Amino acid sequence: SQQGEEDPxxxxxxxxxxxxxxCSYKTSINNLQWYRQNSGRGLVHLILIRxxxxxxxxxxxxxxxxxxxxxSSLLITAxxxxxxxxxxxxxxxxxxxxxxxxxxxxxxxxVIP
Amino acid sequence: ExxxxxxxxxxxxxxxxxxAFWCNPISGHxxxxxxxxxxxxxxxxxxxxxxxxxxxxxxxxxxxFSAERLKGVDSTLKIQPAExxxxxxxxxxxxxxxxxxxxxxxxxxxxxxT
Numbered sequence: 001s002q003q004g005e006e007d008p009x010x011x012x013x014x015x016x017x018x019x020x021x022x023c024s025y026k027t028s029i030n031n032l033q034w035y036r037q038n039s040g041r042g043l044v045h046l047i048l049i050r051x052x053x054x055x056x057x058x059x060x061x062x063x064x065x066x067x068x069x070x071x072s073s074l075l076i077t078a079x080x081x082x083x084x085x086x087x088x089x090x091x092x093x094x095x096x097x098x099x100x101x102x103x104x105x106x107x108x109x110x111v112i113p
Numbered sequence: 114e115x116x117x118x119x120x121x122x123x124x125x126x127x128x129x130x131x132x133a134f135w136c137n138p139i140s141g142h143x144x145x146x147x148x149x150x151x152x153x154x155x156x157x158x159x160x161x162x163x164x165x166x167x168x169x170x171x172x173x174x175x176x177x178f179s180a181e182r183l184k185g186v187d188s189t190l191k192i193q194p195a196e197x198x199x200x201x202x203x204x205x206x207x208x209x210x211x212x213x214x215x216x217x218x219x220x221x222x223x224x225x226x227t
Contacts, residue, residue: 033215040223041220044218045215099214104155105153
């Protein structure tokens, strides 16, 4: 079953613009992770945010977490054509950290050169 | 460092035939996962191994699916017999160990059942 739901399902932007993707989930979590999947390839881990954190940065990525609303957002700044991919949020929904992830359906991002 | 290796990358079989997928995780990674990813969906966990022990196989359809990780290193996932609905990408992932939450994914095996 899918825990997270990403919004929007698809997003198309011009190169240089910012892209924002949202994720909502249903149960309490230990941490939330974002992964990227290029067409026909496996997933690559982007960033992890723990349940006691509210914001985290990594390069051009910014992740926020609101546990009261059970939601997270991923912001990619100054997008590039190479950012074209599907982005998934994944929750580790055990209080103690079960090391098992439940993925959402993903947001398909297209960055137009 | 070599990544997670999976083979084959693509497989086309007729329904009712058996099929097997192989995964070699990153060296030293104790935890191994098998996921199934349907078109337009996120990956769904099938089974998780800690070393050679299957600690969660609740999502594995046991009537036709089986998996093994005999020496706690590489793993095989088998489907017998395959059904049309098994067409999907089968992903393997590994994780180093305790207190490391990030998972490393292989490229996947795309299975088409005709």
